[in-house]
Amino acid sequence: MKSTPQITVLSPALSLLLATATGLAVASIYYVQPLLGLLSGQFGVGSAAIGLLPTLTQLGYGAAILLLSPLGDRFDRRRIIVIKAAALVLALSLAALAPGFAALCVASVAIGLAATLAQDIVPAVAALAPEAERGKRVGQVMTGLLLGILLSRVASGSLAAAAGWRAVYAVAAIAVAALIPLLWRSLPSFVPATSAGYGSLLASMAGLWMRHAPLRRAAIAQGLLSVAFSAFWSTLALVLAGPDFGQGSAVAGAFGLAGAAGALAAPLAGGLADRRGPQAVIRIGALLVFIAFAVQALAPASLWLLVGVAIVFDLGVQAALVSHQSVVYSLDSASRSRLNAVLVSTMFVGMASGAALGSTLLASFGWRAVPALGAVAALGALAVAGRR
Known part of the structure; x- marks a missing residue:
C-alpha cells in the first residue's frame, strides 16, 4: 500500500507546534540528570543505585526506537503521536507521584519509551514538507529537539531548586498534556505506507x-x-x-x-x-x-x-x-x-x-x-x- 500525498500545508504555526512537541518529548529523557543528588537523599539510595534512573530512561528510549518507531510506516502517524504523547503524560505523572525508588524506576523506563514521540514527529514532517524545502523544515523541528536536550538540564535544575524535584515532572506532564489537543486538530491523518506485519517491519x-x-x-x-x-x-x-x-x-x-x-x-x-x-x-x-x-x-x-x-x-x-x-x-x-x-x-x-x-x-x-x-x-x- 502506497502513501498518498498530504494536503495539509506545513505552515509556520504547525512547524512551531511540532518543534515544541519534539523538544518537550526529548527533554523528558534528561530532566532527571540534575536531580540525582536530590533523589539520592529523598529515597536514601547510594550513587550506584541512583544512577539506574538515567540508565533505565535511556534504555527505554533506545528499545522503543528499534521496536516502536517502525510502526509509523504501518499505522496512522497522527494516532501514534497522540497516543505516545498521552503515554508520556502518564509516565511523567507517575514520576511526579512516585511513592518510592522502585516506582520511579518504572516511571523512568516508561518515560524513555514514550519520549520516542519525537522520532515519530520527524518523519511526519518529512512527509508533509514540500520536497524542495524538506531540509529546512526538518531542520526547524530538529532545532526543537536539540534545544530540548540542551535546555532540559537548565530548566530541571532551576525548577527543582525553587519547587522541589516532583514539580519538574508535574510541570513537564502539564506541558505535554496541553499539546495533545493541538496535535490532534492540526495534524492530518497519514495513510499507512505498508500493510506488513510487525515482524516483517522489524526484519x-x-x-x-x-x-x-x-x-x-x-x-x-x-x-x-x-x-x-x-x-x-x-x-x-x-x-x-x-x-x-x-x-x-x-x-x-x-x-x-x-x-x-x-x-x-x-x-x-x-x-x-x-x-x-x-x-x-x-x-x-x-x-x-x-x-x-x-x-x-x-x-x-x-x-x-x-x-x-x-x-x-x-x-x-x-x-x-x-x-x-x-x-x-x-x-x-x-x-x-x-x-x-x-x-x-x-x-x-x-x-x-x-x-x-x-x-x-x-x-x-x-x-x-x-x-x-x-x-x-x-x-x-x-x-x-x-x-x-
Whole structure:
C-alpha cells in the first residue's frame, strides 16, 4: 500500500507546534540528570543505585526506537503521536507521584519509551514538507529537539531548586498534556505506507541497511559525530570542576545555552542542504566538529574557548544531522519511519560509546584526551562522508 500525498500545508504555526512537541518529548529523557543528588537523599539510595534512573530512561528510549518507531510506516502517524504523547503524560505523572525508588524506576523506563514521540514527529514532517524545502523544515523541528536536550538540564535544575524535584515532572506532564489537543486538530491523518506485519517491519530494517549505501554512510558518519557530541557533554561537569577550570554545577548547566546557540542554526543548515545539496553541508559540519575539538585539545585551558567550542561543534553536529536526514528521507518515502529508526539507533550507539569512552579517557589521561577523541571521531565521519 502506497502513501498518498498530504494536503495539509506545513505552515509556520504547525512547524512551531511540532518543534515544541519534539523538544518537550526529548527533554523528558534528561530532566532527571540534575536531580540525582536530590533523589539520592529523598529515597536514601547510594550513587550506584541512583544512577539506574538515567540508565533505565535511556534504555527505554533506545528499545522503543528499534521496536516502536517502525510502526509509523504501518499505522496512522497522527494516532501514534497522540497516543505516545498521552503515554508520556502518564509516565511523567507517575514520576511526579512516585511513592518510592522502585516506582520511579518504572516511571523512568516508561518515560524513555514514550519520549520516542519525537522520532515519530520527524518523519511526519518529512512527509508533509514540500520536497524542495524538506531540509529546512526538518531542520526547524530538529532545532526543537536539540534545544530540548540542551535546555532540559537548565530548566530541571532551576525548577527543582525553587519547587522541589516532583514539580519538574508535574510541570513537564502539564506541558505535554496541553499539546495533545493541538496535535490532534492540526495534524492530518497519514495513510499507512505498508500493510506488513510487525515482524516483517522489524526484519525489513536490516534489508534497508543492506540495500541503501547512503543510509549506511549517513548512519555511520552521524554515529561517529555522536561519539564526539556525547563525550563532550557527558564529561563537561567533571572537566569544569577540575583544577584547570574550577567551576561548579551552575556553570556546567549554563553551557546548555552555549550549545543551544549552535542548535538554532539548524534551519539554515537545512535550507543550505536544499539549495546546494546535503553532501557539502555534511562535510562542512564534520569539519567544524574536527576544528573545534582539535583547537580545544591543543590550546591553553580557557573557559571562553570552551564556550566557543560548544557553539561551533554543536553547529557542526546539527548541520550534519539535518543533512543526513535529508539524504535518508529521500531514499524511500514508504519507509521513512524505519529509515529514521536505523539512523537514530546508530546515533544512540554512538552516544553511549562516546559517554563511556569520554569518561574512561578523562580518568586515565586527563581532560585533553576528550577533545582528542572528538577530533578523531570527526575525522572518521569526514572519511565516511567523502566516500561514494
